[in-house]
Amino acid sequence: MHYDYLVVGSGLYGAVFAREAVKAGKTVKVIDKRPNIAGNVYTEDVEGIHVHKYGAHIFHTNNKKVWDYITQYAEFNRFTNSPVANYKGELYSLPFNMYTFNKMWGVVTPEEAAAKIEEQKREANITEPKNLEEQAISLVGTDIYEKLIKGYTEKQWGRDCTDLPSFIIKRLPVRLTFDNNYFNALYQGIPMGGYTKMVANLLDGIEVELNVDYLENKEELDKIADKVVYTGPIDAYFDYKLGTLEYRSVRFETELLDKPNFQGNAAVNYTDRETPWTRIIEHKWFEFGKDDEGNDLPKTVISREYSSEWKPGDEPYYPVNDEKNGALYEEYKKLAEGETNIIFGGRLGEYKYYDMDAVIASALDMCERELA
Ligand code: UDP
Numbered sequence: 427m428h429y430d431y432l433v434v435g436s437g438l439y440g441a442v443f444a445r446e447a448v449k450a451g452k453t454v455k456v457i458d459k460r461p462n463i464a465g466n467v468y469t470e471d472v473e474g475i476h477v478h479k480y481g482a483h484i485f486h487t488n489n490k491k492v493w494d495y496i497t498q499y500a501e502f503n504r505f506t507n508s509p510v511a512n513y514k515g516e517l518y519s520l521p522f523n524m525y526t527f528n529k530m531w532g533v534v535t536p537e538e539a540a541a542k543i544e545e546q547k548r549e550a551n552i553t554e555p556k557n558l559e560e561q562a563i564s565l566v567g568t569d570i571y572e573k574l575i576k577g578y579t580e581k582q583w584g585r586d587c588t589d590l591p592s593f594i595i596k597r598l599p600v601r602l603t604f605d606n607n608y609f610n611a612l613y614q615g616i617p618m619g620g621y622t623k624m625v626a627n628l629l630d631g632i633e634v635e636l637n638v639d640y641l642e643n644k645e646e647l648d649k650i651a652d653k654v655v656y657t658g659p660i661d662a663y664f665d666y667k668l669g670t671l672e673y674r675s676v677r678f679e680t681e682l683l684d685k686p687n688f689q690g691n692a693a694v695n696y697t698d699r700e701t702p703w704t705r706i707i708e709h710k711w712f713e714f715g716k717d718d719e720g721n722d723l724p725k726t727v728i729s730r731e732y733s734s735e736w737k738p739g740d741e742p743y744y745p746v747n748d749e750k751n752g753a754l755y756e757e758y759k760k761l762a763e764g765e766t767n768i769i770f771g772g773r774l775g776e777y778k779y780y781d782m783d784a785v786i787a788s789a790l791d792m793c794e795r796e797l798a
Contacts, residue, residue, distance in 0.1 A: 429453045429650055434640040435657030437465020438782055439772030441628040442495075442789035443655050448632055450797040455651065456629060457638040462622070463629060465657075466743065466773075467782065469620035472682060475710045475727050476620035481676055481743065482693055482707050483621060486611035487783030493613040496786060500624035502615030505712055507608040509693035509705070513573045520574070520695065521608050522566045523601040530569055536602035543567040561592030565600050577699035582733045583674060583746070591748055594779075616712045657772035659742055660758045668757050671777055672750075673742035678729040679703075688726050703730040745777045769796065 430452035433440045440456060441463070447454045462468055466480035484507045487493050511518040519525035527539035546567030555561040558579060562571045571587075575595065579587050583594075599610050607614075617624040640647055640654075641662060648654065656663060661671045692711035696703055707729045736742050745751065755777040762770050771792060773780045780788065 429455045431653050431655055432651035433655045436463040437657060438467060438785045439657045439789045441625045442786055443793060444632050445628045446793035447797060454632055456632055456634045457640060458636050459639040461636050464622045464625040467621040469622050472727050473725050476713055477709045477727050485782055486609040486614040488612050489783055489787055492783045492786045499627040500617035503618050505616045506614060508606040509608060509695055510691050511574045511695045511697045513697045518574060519606045521598045522570060523606050524604045525606055539602055555592050557588045558590035558592050558595050559587035562595050574697045578695055578697040578704060581704050584735050654768045656768055656770055657775045659774040660770055660777055664761055669754060671754055672746040673736035674744040675734050675736040675740040676743045677732045680729040683726050686724055688728050703732050705731050742774060745779055747779055
């Protein structure tokens, strides 16, 4: 069988592309090197709990087109992400909001909080923030930077906050209201039944072959389709010939506990430098909401998340979008533009710290251009 498209990778980008291509009357085959579909949004059922095997994924978007699209393939619950920060046993509300400022400084009004942030920013002498540290201090002041940002960020990225780009911290809102919804997004939730089911719905009726490594079998696989949609790491595609792009990897220690409630929240971030994990995820709270229903389940599954520098053989999770890697990516992109009959897409294919909604938007844009 010869296909119009061979889609390499069954994560969100690949699954959306495959679905749209089939809708446009094309023939498609999807392959994935893992034994399961869904890439890093893969969820696995453990004792009735959908475990986010490759880290917490909370769907959030302001893009109505994306929301209308994805809700055709899953019904979403009303989960709202409100992580808690644990700094040496002191608990703070995230993202940075009036609950956080009250706990940190005892301030009660938004004016008092703003004045405190302004004072600390002035003392730190920051006018134009040049890196993550300066950006963080100018947004929330030194105390919050020291207790809730510095240690966590350095663990997550394995780099000093002065060596990291400021956009990373701008992902988080800062609010002078009592609102601990982590995302400024009109639409938010978790697909009921898990992400794997959502991706399976996208791939419904499409030929999928698992445990197939594209790069190891490139020559034969290229023959089976007119065009390839490649969602793996762009540098791996070119056999790292210009050097390796840096990624952060994550390792999870997952435990099934014989208790109904371990931490009372889906995510608790450990923001000190000494605790070796960055956060603990308690998966059931993504799904059930903080109500009696969740507590009826006598067990719970937790994952401690450890961050590490990616090395060949590890799973890449986060592109390190600093200047050095950005420049190297541009070189790879030039090589990619010189290739024929291949599309590079997704977090790894485009080396971009994409959220799920942005991946879907990017895939839909590509489909509009490619399948028109
Ligand atoms: N961050 C932090 N403290 C926290 C949570 C996040 O300093 O408790 C910073 C950290 O630098 C992180 C960035 O904010 O890399 C973005 O966090 P986000 O939660 O968006 O990261 P993700 O969910 O993609 O891992």
